[in-house]
Amino acid sequence: MTTHIGPCMANKDNDGGDQEGKITTVSVEELGLVSEGDAFVNGAFFIPSGDPNASKKFGGNKMLPYQPGEKAPFLTKFAGSLDCTPGKPC
Template sequence: MPRVRFGFVHVVNNDYRHWIMSAIGGSSHPTIISHGNRFRAPRNIAAKEVCKREYATEQEWKNWDWRSEGDLMLNGAIFTQSGDPKAAKKFGGYKMIAYKPAHMVPLLVRWSGTLECRPNKPC
């Protein structure tokens, strides 16, 4: 699970599944903008929340800019948004990656993953 502290993260066109507690975590007032991701929640009813805000009360994290736009929530996945509804527009095009619709994620990540490389041989 990625965990963001302080800064800004733009999460784009990922396929999140098989998480144990949550897919994305954060602490210390991070800004998280999620675009075009696919979140498939586990069967565990207690782990449907995509986001985990750590070391903060709701009074604190309700002002953190966490936005989900164009994401696909499957198997009961829930993304609890907080902060400014227009947060994504604060950053402009120079910090934001163009994203594809979430239904395209399986095609986009089809060949992703680690390379099976061996010493002294091309990957």
């Protein structure tokens, strides 16, 4: 079973058995996600969450500018699960 619960990933052992690890639940607020420049249709709306000062904390050069939806495959091209080891930081 491979399940992304929080900041860590539980993976199968080489023999097919599940590894055990500490599962941490993370709220959206803790992640510091911010959305901007979204385009909505048919009455859709966005309720902001996350830290509005994220760019000041991390630096604007580490933030991705918003992109149109058709760019999603490009932006997530190399995205995937984390290769974590139980008991060690990911």
